[in-house]
Amino acid sequence: MNEHVTQNPFPTSLLEEADGEGHNASDNATMGEIISKRFSRRNFLQGSLAVSAIAATVSPVALMSADEARAAGKAGSAFNFNEIEAGVDAKHHVAEGYNADVLLRWGDAVLPGAPSFDPLKQSAEAQAKQFGYNNDYVGFIPLKGSSTHGLLVVNHEYTNPHLMFPGLVKIVDGKVSQNKLSKEQVDVEMAAHGGTIVEIRKESGKWQVVADGKLNRRITSNTPMQITGPAAGHDRLKTAADPTGTRVFGTLNNCAGGVTPWGTYIMAEENFHGYFQGKLPEGHAEAANYKRYGVPEGSYEWGNFYDRFDLSKEPNEPNRFGWIVEVDAMDPTSTPKKRTALGRFKHEGAESIVAKSGKVVFYLGDDERFDYVYKFVTDGTFNPNDRKANMDLLDKGTLYVAKFGEDGSMQWLPLVHGQGPLTEANGFKSQADVLIETRKAGDLLGATKMDRPEDIQPNGVNGKVYVMLTNNTKRKADQVNAANPRAENAFGHIIEITEKDGDFAATAGKWEVLLKCGDPSVAAVGATFSTETTKNGWFGMPDNCAVDSAGRLWVATDGNSPKGTGRTDGLWAVDTEGSARATSKLFFRVPVGAEMCGPLFTPDDETAFVAVQHPGDGGEDWAGHGRPSYYEDLSTRWPDFKPDMPTRPAVVAITKIGGGKIAV
Ligand code: FEO
Numbered sequence: 174m175n176e177h178v179t180q181n182p183f184p185t186s187l188l189e190e191a192d193g194e195g196h197n198a199s200d201n202a203t204m205g206e207i208i209s210k211r212f213s214r215r216n217f218l219q220g221s222l223a224v225s226a227i228a229a230t231v232s233p234v235a236l237m238s239a240d241e242a243r244a245a246g247k248a249g250s251a252f253n254f255n256e257i258e259a260g261v262d263a264k265h266h267v268a269e270g271y272n273a274d275v276l277l278r279w280g281d282a283v284l285p286g287a288p289s290f291d292p293l294k295q296s297a298e299a300q301a302k303q304f305g306y307n308n309d310y311v312g313f314i315p316l317k318g319s320s321t322h323g324l325l326v327v328n329h330e331y332t333n334p335h336l337m338f339p340g341l342v343k344i345v346d347g348k349v350s351q352n353k354l355s356k357e358q359v360d361v362e363m364a365a366h367g368g369t370i371v372e373i374r375k376e377s378g379k380w381q382v383v384a385d386g387k388l389n390r391r392i393t394s395n396t397p398m399q400i401t402g403p404a405a406g407h408d409r410l411k412t413a414a415d416p417t418g419t420r421v422f423g424t425l426n427n428c429a430g431g432v433t434p435w436g437t438y439i440m441a442e443e444n445f446h447g448y449f450q451g452k453l454p455e456g457h458a459e460a461a462n463y464k465r466y467g468v469p470e471g472s473y474e475w476g477n478f479y480d481r482f483d484l485s486k487e488p489n490e491p492n493r494f495g496w497i498v499e500v501d502a503m504d505p506t507s508t509p510k511k512r513t514a515l516g517r518f519k520h521e522g523a524e525s526i527v528a529k530s531g532k533v534v535f536y537l538g539d540d541e542r543f544d545y546v547y548k549f550v551t552d553g554t555f556n557p558n559d560r561k562a563n564m565d566l567l568d569k570g571t572l573y574v575a576k577f578g579e580d581g582s583m584q585w586l587p588l589v590h591g592q593g594p595l596t597e598a599n600g601f602k603s604q605a606d607v608l609i610e611t612r613k614a615g616d617l618l619g620a621t622k623m624d625r626p627e628d629i630q631p632n633g634v635n636g637k638v639y640v641m642l643t644n645n646t647k648r649k650a651d652q653v654n655a656a657n658p659r660a661e662n663a664f665g666h667i668i669e670i671t672e673k674d675g676d677f678a679a680t681a682g683k684w685e686v687l688l689k690c691g692d693p694s695v696a697a698v699g700a701t702f703s704t705e706t707t708k709n710g711w712f713g714m715p716d717n718c719a720v721d722s723a724g725r726l727w728v729a730t731d732g733n734s735p736k737g738t739g740r741t742d743g744l745w746a747v748d749t750e751g752s753a754r755a756t757s758k759l760f761f762r763v764p765v766g767a768e769m770c771g772p773l774f775t776p777d778d779e780t781a782f783v784a785v786q787h788p789g790d791g792g793e794d795w796a797g798h799g800r801p802s803y804y805e806d807l808s809t810r811w812p813d814f815k816p817d818m819p820t821r822p823a824v825v826a827i828t829k830i831g832g833g834k835i836a837v
């Protein structure tokens with residue numbers, strides 16, 4: 174989700190982790206000066222990386238010669254393609270020699286009987302059969318092991334009413350306002366959230382949706398779900414509609430996600446706080462819990478029509494969101510399960526890998542300034558020969574929170590009731606309490622406060638784990654720590670973790686900063702892209718990422734802008750190995766106002782799916798528009814470019830012209 178709230182005139186559409194609605198008031202060490210000293214010493218000792226970092230920060234001339242080196246093909250990069258120019262316009266762009274075809278747009282048919290998309294007559298009933306809004310996570314579940322036929326699973330994170338509905342925005346004397354939403358519009362929003370499961374097939378080099386796919390499914394904010402794991406049935410999860418504390422309608426704000434080794438679809442619930450409004454009854458026991466999560470934030474208007482989103486009427490409902498949801502995509506009648514064992518926070522994603530022991534490890538980010546990095550290790554082991562045997566692996570296991578040491582070591586601290594400070598004296602009567610208030614448990618364990626942890630990707634080829642840290646402009650100089658080394662970190666960074674003995678289930682490991690992001694030609698930014706990185710290759714705000722089958726890292730960004738970085742968001746190829754380490758190249762970029770989500774490679778590395786989220790959301794700071802962007806006056810009408818069609822978030826399939834693996 175886009176951080177640039179100040180550029181957006183439509184406060185009701187905003188819902189932002191980055192605004193610190195939740196609040197980490199714990200005094201977990203921000204290790205301060207000792208660490209900044211240590212950090213400069215480490216950089217000095219790190220040889221080539223440090224040298225290139227220093228060169229990159231002080232010498233624009235060095236960058237120009239890097240451009241020339243790249244043009245001559247001397248970079249030693251693992252990626253072979255000619256990068257595109259960074260910039261801003263109304264269209265998407267992909268590297269020469271590649272097709273970037275729009276596969277699925279907001280409003281496209283997913284289920285049989287879906288009406289064709291008519292933005293002037295959109296209804297909840299139509300929306301519930303059509304592709305939802307603001308595609309974020311994209312996963313691919315191969316059918317019969319195929320890389321050209323499978324299920325595409327896509328999260329629909331949130332809605333932008335000012336871009337979706339005609340007649341909502343008014344500008345009078347330069348003042349922008351937005352009308353209240355009708356119940357019908359709220360119902361469309363609820364049906365546009367959630368996820369899509371859709372069969373797709375590649376024929377003659379082009380991906381197509383299988384319109385009558387038997388497994389096609391829409392999941393929305395009203396889909397019945399089951400709550401499982403240690404917090405299921407707890408009193409704090411009970412409501413008037415569900416006295417059992419085990420049944421809940423729908424999922425909210427599904428950001429990144431994952432596909433498990435056994436082929437289920439994981440939807441992470443991120444900024445759930447924004448959907449709640451109203452006041453808790455005076456002296457209510459959940460007050461401190463909700464404050465830590467920023468509940469209620471009241472960005473959405475659903476509580477005007479549905480009591481469960483109003484705290485004064487249904488005070489426990491927020492405890493039923495902020496979980497990891499697992500969906501059996503192979504059974505369209507299956508009930509999605511909220512797996513409480515993986516904790517409750519603003520879950521960004523849930524990428525997984527099978528450890529040496531056969532246990533499965535899920536890496537989890539809590540996307541808020543000063544919040545934490547987590548992982549979950551299953552008790553049971555993955556059975557590759559019996560899919561059914563894996564179906565409840567996510568109900569039993571250990572959740573850990575990361576503590577990054579100032580010496581480059583790290584520990585994974587278990588969030589287990591009764592251990593350390595996680596006791597009744599501190600308000601935890603059971604493991605359910607630990608999970609419902611995961612953030613508080615992390616605070617008490619002394620976890621390291623991070624700069625907005627987003628997607629975290631284990632890499633099975635090189636054995637490392639990559640952590641995207643988007644930014645944190647609120648970090649003060651006395652709050653820097655080794656793993657978050659920049660005050661007022663506007664551009665974010667990427668950490669590389671090496672688990673102990675190469676075991677993803679280990680409880681200790683080492684870490685390095687792979688990359689401090691931002692413009693390397695501005696010394697004050699302190700970015701550490703290699704000198705091989707061109708003026709097009711650097712980026713800010715790493716958010717989602719993918720590792721292809723060759724083990725190469727691809728980074729998608731959220732928050733680049735005409736004014737901030739002179740470029741839109743996009744997909745960058747980032748070298749992690751050898752002399753090219755920390756070299757980045759721009760492969761694809763989105764239209765103005767959009768954020769880059771996905772990305773995902775098919776197992777044969779011949780297709781990259783990317784999700785273009787909230788195109789046209791903004792454009793005031795782009796010379797091509799220069800004023801607020803809303804339904805009637807959009808900064809882009811991507812991807813259709815028809816005067817009667819609004820801009821539509823869409824999934825794009827990138828393939829090499831003539832076929833073959835991408836970027837080799
Ligand atoms: Fe939904 Fe943290 O991005």
Ligand code: CA
Pocket residue numbers: 174428429521627628716717731
């Ligand atoms: Ca994200």
Ligand code: CA
Pocket residue numbers: 429522524628629630717718719771772
């Ligand atoms: Ca990912």
